[in-house]
Amino acid sequence: MGSLAGIGMGLAVIGAGIGIGNIGAKAMEAIARQPEAVGDIRANMILTAALVEGAALIAIVMAFLVG
Amino acid sequence: MKLSKIFFALVFGLLLGFSFTAQAEGGSEGEGVDVEGIAFHHISDANVYSIGPWSFPLPCILYNKENGKWSTFSSGKFHLVGHHGDGSEIVEGYVLNGGTVNRITNPTPEMLEGHMSIAGDHGHDSHDEGHAHHLFNHETKIVDGKEKEVSYFEKDGQKFYLEDKTAWDYGVFGGEFTSFYDFSITKNVVSMFIVCLFMMFVFFRIAKMYKTNEGKAPSGIQGFFEPMVVFIQDEVAKPFLGKKWKQFLPFLLTIFFFILGLNLFGQIPFLGGSNVSGSLSVTLVLAVAAFLVVNISGNAHYWGHIVWMPGVPAWLKIAILTPVEIIGVFIKPITLMLRLFANITAGHMVMIIFVSLIFIARDAAGDGIAWLTSIGSIALTMFMMAIELLVAFIQAFVFTILTAAYLNASTEEAHDHDHGDSHEHAAAH
Numbered sequence: 090m091g092s093l094a095g096i097g098m099g100l101a102v103i104g105a106g107i108g109i110g111n112i113g114a115k116a117m118e119a120i121a122r123q124p125e126a127v128g129d130i131r132a133n134m135i136l137t138a139a140l141v142e143g144a145a146l147i148a149i150v151m152a153f154l155v156g
Numbered sequence: 157m158k159l160s161k162i163f164f165a166l167v168f169g170l171l172l173g174f175s176f177t178a179q180a181e182g183g184s185e186g187e188g189v190d191v192e193g194i195a196f197h198h199i200s201d202a203n204v205y206s207i208g209p210w211s212f213p214l215p216c217i218l219y220n221k222e223n224g225k226w227s228t229f230s231s232g233k234f235h236l237v238g239h240h241g242d243g244s245e246i247v248e249g250y251v252l253n254g255g256t257v258n259r260i261t262n263p264t265p266e267m268l269e270g271h272m273s274i275a276g277d278h279g280h281d282s283h284d285e286g287h288a289h290h291l292f293n294h295e296t297k298i299v300d301g302k303e304k305e306v307s308y309f310e311k312d313g314q315k316f317y318l319e320d321k322t323a324w325d326y327g328v329f330g331g332e333f334t335s336f337y338d339f340s341i342t343k344n345v346v347s348m349f350i351v352c353l354f355m356m357f358v359f360f361r362i363a364k365m366y367k368t369n370e371g372k373a374p375s376g377i378q379g380f381f382e383p384m385v386v387f388i389q390d391e392v393a394k395p396f397l398g399k400k401w402k403q404f405l406p407f408l409l410t411i412f413f414f415i416l417g418l419n420l421f422g423q424i425p426f427l428g429g430s431n432v433s434g435s436l437s438v439t440l441v442l443a444v445a446a447f448l449v450v451n452i453s454g455n456a457h458y459w460g461h462i463v464w465m466p467g468v469p470a471w472l473k474i475a476i477l478t479p480v481e482i483i484g485v486f487i488k489p490i491t492l493m494l495r496l497f498a499n500i501t502a503g504h505m506v507m508i509i510f511v512s513l514i515f516i517a518r519d520a521a522g523d524g525i526a527w528l529t530s531i532g533s534i535a536l537t538m539f540m541m542a543i544e545l546l547v548a549f550i551q552a553f554v555f556t557i558l559t560a561a562y563l564n565a566s567t568e569e570a571h572d573h574d575h576g577d578s579h580e581h582a583a584a585h
Contacts, residue, residue, distance in 0.1 A: 132391055139554040143491035
């Protein structure tokens with residue numbers, strides 16, 4: 090039971106990792122292009138990262154429940 | 157160099173403190189260190205407040221469903237032995253197992269009245285204070301097809317099984333309906349009181365300063381908190397809520413500072429490390445508060461888009477959109493709850509596991525390696541503490557900004573230029 094939940098969590102984390110990685114990369118690019126917009130970009134970056142994280146968290150809880 | 161002196165003082169302070177805490181938590185020689193047990197004990201709530209080797213009893217308020225009896229007493233009555241948070245006494249059918257109150261499922265009549273000692277024929281172990289063995293043993297039982305750890309103790313040759321307090325979480329974290337409810341002032345509740353009192357003290361003071369100091373530059377504590385308040389006002393409330401920012405700013409600030417206070421309080425080393433904002437019940441209540449504010453202030457435009465999205469064919473609305481939107485209403489607070497819980501709990505766990513590395517090394521390779529490992533372990537822990545300091549702010553900010561974003565969605569007025577196409581489309585049908 091434990092191992093199946095573990096695999097599920099791992100997959101969820103891979104997805105979230107790719108997602109948050111992309112957000113971070115694009116935010117850095119955006120800041121490099123427009124350093125004066127750093128405040129807005131950072132706030133939005135955190136917001137979107139939190140949304141991606143939410144999906145991963147739901148997957149992890151589902152893994153707990155079903156696994 | 158002043159900075160380097162502070163740094164080394166910090167490192168040595170931590171080193172000392174670690175050996176202190178670690179002795180308290182890792183404890184007994186001979187048997188291998190149970191990292192999982194330590195980690196879960198570290199993040200869970202408790203009926204005693206332990207700071208290093210000192211334990212402070214807290215009031216217990218327990219209600220037994222079966223005989224409808226309320227029991228109120230101090231957890232000092234359990235008579236703590238050793239550092240595992242086990243109590244050597246049985247009080248009105250309850251025992252203290254690993255810091256939390258458990259109830260005996262098959263008590264004898266004598267156990268329900270007054271209190272008596274657990275220690276039976278092997279009582280000599282439990283009185284050896286410093287290295288007390290666990291009073292309670294665990295065995296794995298299969299309940300409803302799921303493996304479950306059950307604690308028990310033996311007295312006079314009979315096994316007495318224990319059950320945890322009622323904590324219904326759909327079984328995700330092992331909570332279930334049991335025979336008693338725990339309304340005690342626990343470690344988390346005490347920490348929350350401390351943070352609340354501190355916040356009230358600080359903010360009443362600041363509010364007073366704004367009256368006496370009007371028109372002048374902020375000074376002292378006011379100067380410390382003003383940038384944070386202005387940050388929430390300018391970065392969260394105004395951009396997300398537009399004209400209505402004044403109405404919701406108090407709520408957003410309350411949430412932000414409450415979560416921040418709890419996050420930071422839990423990170424003060426050697427102060428019990430209470431994991432309040434990493435407790436599901438606390439984040440649940442915060443999320444419910446956000447859910448109520450968002451949905452009660454939701455306007456017709458918001459509900460209209462949830463129940464009957466304009467500009468979409470009716471079959472699509474019935475089949476997909478409306479169910480998904482309605483689920484979404486509940487998913488939003490659920491993710492708020494889980495995000496805060498998971499982030500803070502993970503931080504606390506990582507910290508205690510890095511400390512436990514020393515003991516894993518000791519069990520595997522002896523004392524010399526353990527001392528070497530402790531250098532790396534302290535470096536890692538200090539690094540993690542720095543990151544957790546960041547996380548404390550980020551998670552408080554994320555909770556606030558997401559609440560503001562949901563509020564924005566629920567209070568936004570219909571703009572013709574935004575949904576121009578869809579409304580035209582709807583009108584055409």
